[in-house]
Amino acid sequence: MSGMKTNAGNFFEDFTVGQVIEHATPRTVTEGDRALYGAIYPTRFAVPSSAEFAASVGLAPHPVEELIGFHIAFGKTVPDVSLNAVANLGYAECRFHLPVVPGDTLRTRSEVIGLKQNSHGRTGVVWVRSTATNQRGEVAIDWARWVMVHKRDASSPAPETVVPALADAVAPADLVVPAGLDLTSYDTAAAGSPHTFDDYEVGERIDHVDGVTLTDAEHMMATRLWQNTAKVHFSTEARPDGHRLVYGGHVISLARALSFNGLANAQLVAAINAGAHVAPAFAGDTVYAWSEVLDKATVDAPGVGALRLRLVATKGRDESMTLRGDDEKYAPGVLLDLDYWAFVPR
Amino acid sequence: MSGMKTNAGNFFEDFTVGQVIEHATPRTVTEGDRALYGAIYPTRFAVPSSAEFAASVGLAPHPVEELIGFHIAFGKTVPDVSLNAVANLGYAECRFHLPVVPGDTLRTRSEVIGLKQNSHGRTGVVWVRSTATNQRGEVAIDWARWVMVHKRDASSPAPETVVPALADAVAPADLVVPAGLDLTSYDTAAAGSPHTFDDYEVGERIDHVDGVTLTDAEHMMATRLWQNTAKVHFSTEARPDGHRLVYGGHVISLARALSFNGLANAQLVAAINAGAHVAPAFAGDTVYAWSEVLDKATVDAPGVGALRLRLVATKGRDESMTLRGDDEKYAPGVLLDLDYWAFVPR
Amino acid sequence: MSGMKTNAGNFFEDFTVGQVIEHATPRTVTEGDRALYGAIYPTRFAVPSSAEFAASVGLAPHPVEELIGFHIAFGKTVPDVSLNAVANLGYAECRFHLPVVPGDTLRTRSEVIGLKQNSHGRTGVVWVRSTATNQRGEVAIDWARWVMVHKRDASSPAPETVVPALADAVAPADLVVPAGLDLTSYDTAAAGSPHTFDDYEVGERIDHVDGVTLTDAEHMMATRLWQNTAKVHFSTEARPDGHRLVYGGHVISLARALSFNGLANAQLVAAINAGAHVAPAFAGDTVYAWSEVLDKATVDAPGVGALRLRLVATKGRDESMTLRGDDEKYAPGVLLDLDYWAFVPR
Numbered sequence A, B, C: 001m002s003g004m005k006t007n008a009g010n011f012f013e014d015f016t017v018g019q020v021i022e023h024a025t026p027r028t029v030t031e032g033d034r035a036l037y038g039a040i041y042p043t044r045f046a047v048p049s050s051a052e053f054a055a056s057v058g059l060a061p062h063p064v065e066e067l068i069g070f071h072i073a074f075g076k077t078v079p080d081v082s083l084n085a086v087a088n089l090g091y092a093e094c095r096f097h098l099p100v101v102p103g104d105t106l107r108t109r110s111e112v113i114g115l116k117q118n119s120h121g122r123t124g125v126v127w128v129r130s131t132a133t134n135q136r137g138e139v140a141i142d143w144a145r146w147v148m149v150h151k152r153d154a155s156s157p158a159p160e161t162v163v164p165a166l167a168d169a170v171a172p173a174d175l176v177v178p179a180g181l182d183l184t185s186y187d188t189a190a191a192g193s194p195h196t197f198d199d200y201e202v203g204e205r206i207d208h209v210d211g212v213t214l215t216d217a218e219h220m221m222a223t224r225l226w227q228n229t230a231k232v233h234f235s236t237e238a239r240p241d242g243h244r245l246v247y248g249g250h251v252i253s254l255a256r257a258l259s260f261n262g263l264a265n266a267q268l269v270a271a272i273n274a275g276a277h278v279a280p281a282f283a284g285d286t287v288y289a290w291s292e293v294l295d296k297a298t299v300d301a302p303g304v305g306a307l308r309l310r311l312v313a314t315k316g317r318d319e320s321m322t323l324r325g326d327d328e329k330y331a332p333g334v335l336l337d338l339d340y341w342a343f344v345p346r
Helices: A031-040 A051-056 A066-082 A216-225 A248-258 B031-040 B051-056 B066-082 B216-225 B248-258 C031-040 C051-056 C066-082 C216-225 C248-258
Strands: A020-022 A085-096 A105-117 A123-133 A139-150 A205-207 A268-277 A286-298 A304-315 A334-345 B020-022 B085-096 B105-117 B123-133 B139-150 B205-207 B268-277 B286-298 B304-315 B334-345 C020-022 C085-096 C105-117 C123-133 C139-150 C205-207 C268-277 C286-298 C304-315 C334-345
Touching (some): A020 A066, A031 B031, A031 C031, A031 C216, A066 A139, A248 A304, B031 B216, B031 C031, B066 B139, B066 B216, B085 B123, B105 C051, B216 C031, B248 B268, B286 B334, C031 C216, C066 C105, C066 C123, C066 C216, C066 C248, C066 C268, C105 C139, C216 C248, C248 C268, C286 C334
Antiparallel strands (some): A085 A139, A085 A268, A105 A123, B085 B139, B085 B268, B205 B286, C020 C105, C286 C304
């Protein structure tokens, strides 16, 4: 009787296109989350750091980092979507619709938007579009994601293949500027860098210089904070090598925080276009980051521009900032390749 | 002169039946405590996780986990009661009278309710009843506890033996339902499990499946948060083996959080009937948990039932869920045997 | 192009006497900071622990530990003043002008008040006076500090030498008592010690007994919380020995928290007269502390006295409490020698 009470997660056969999953458990964001985020990641972006600075650009009450909302919203999907995942294959079309502020309660629902069984019949790819809403029912964040999950039974029949069309990147016109955001009297000295929209050129690469060595205590604390329950992050008995795998989102947040040194004015994450967790990370690894400016766009808000950035996390510093080798494979040491839009003053 | 300023703790001779000790230091609970608790333990119970969910069952403002209150209240007694303890022998009759919410300030007082010198004269057992009150003087939590403490001088005379009568378990009629609690429109999907009062049977055992490997940084942070000052938790120089002993309450909270997977609707801890810290735990140990349903009761509140549960933490997973061997001794690997009541929807 | 966007820090040639630097980034203090401070340091001082206790001595809203404000304010100066430092040489004339409470936003500015090139021409000493203000523009904390920094070019000319006059200690008349502070009905039982102003004698030394073993996760979390960006604290690749150097302020806060056991009523840090980080500390070191009463003074506030204290942190316990050997050098094991004023009940 006991086995029936615990969550075994969903297998490929459990998903159908159009299915909607209401994920447990709603989660209220607090000032404690902001403090812990700042203890775990070396973040210094002025908007989430300072209520006064945020108010000076039209954001009050004081928003937390967009990635706090993202990790919480994402974590809710793990028990239902990816507990039996072989691999997280990708993200797309992630948009931040509303700033998340302390006191907000987030819940997440997902709709299955695609299915494709792999040819050998043992696994399949599931696409979901997930939506996080706040206590007023407003959409805070939404995104698409696809994962490869195990089948319960290799001999069960394959579903009709449905592969959703997903954009390579969120179009600038689809970026959602927070209501009230006004960067016309933005204080670059307080923000920590004089470099604004016009100072960045498409193709430019920025080595963020600083490195952080990972510890197990820190990545586990972060991952728990988002109520992400994947066993491999917490137990030395979950993988044959005895290592606790660092949650991919931990590397995203660490790299984003490191990018302050060179991109201090990329204040707000507006969208995530794509993301690949290229290699696993473990305690003891020293993580560095570099960025490439992929695109620039103006948006319809006073003093606001958008930079499309590639954020690359590496194990060990790569001053050459090489993403891929001549064979088109990711260069050794690359951990993360994230493509996102950020709002900057212009 | 210097030695006189520091706290040497009380020895067996310092206690008398009827003595009342006002413990230092009062402590205000904050949203920071909730966040840290969620970073250190993989808790996902919907009531402490979500202010919206809590309000939907009649609990506003938003209570923190009952064990946050317990650890804080308990930690205050350590400098006066158990700094010179040989062993923590047991708990009984612990009841949670009021939800603790951010902004509440807890203080603890203890009354000595029993004394029994051991036959060899070097130690004795002290029973105390401790009461934590909030800033309005209302009782939040009370409990009995007994510890074996050193005598200062083996030749000092033994006090009259007084052994208090303590209940094996809190009677269902004595459980205190939080004012306003109404589980009649409880949202099981949001809470993360469809299993409610009627789905659990006395004698049923539930393997909570997941494991967490302990780190020194995390257990020290938790233990400090509760202002528990016992040296063995913090210093590699306090024990001959050079290990930092994990605070027993850390194992309680970890096991309780792990029990979400199978007992997600055991939302509120109502009482602790008994608890034994069977074996020490250290960094590197991977902790698992299983539960046994010991009893069921209805309580006088809408939609509310009570489950009496045995929560067992083990070092390494024991899928057989064996508490004791044929010799009636605890099975190898058992770390904690905790007997408590939880409120669940029915 | 990329190198130009990142902060290379200032070299000796970049400083001129009278120069004012507005440091990035403003930072709002929250209840999350209080909780994290209590998780990382074994602090139990009743004022920052309890809003009720603080209000009972005239301090409402509930202030955080003075050192939270100090570390935040100090951390802001690192990218501009000491990123290229060879050594932190000293502090002086640090005063706490206002309690810092959750919701306050701190920013820091520094004025260069002294310069002295070293004779070999490769480095120089820079003196700055730094001032942290809150969102109302009120001075919260100010202090002087001097650091030895690298020159960019050993052949560049030396500036005129200016060595500021700094007081050996803040004069009692210059200590700022928080508005409203009244210790006449101070509750020593709640505070955890009966020892008040009259119980301490100049020259008295107090061994604080307890030890804490350092971990990398904890010191990195603390240091990040203050947005201190010095690489050596975070990366195993920043020093030849592969160790992460513990931020000196971490040792200050740890020693201050340990001093509770013997100085529980030294509730508020009023001023820091001087501080020397005598030796580096690393994960695995077990830190102890002892104090010496250097001076006593009455101040113009009801029930308030001031103790001038030397707080010494050591690696390993030194029950002899030896600061210096016969050769006048610091004794082996001394990590920190801090001279400060604290307000106590009298």
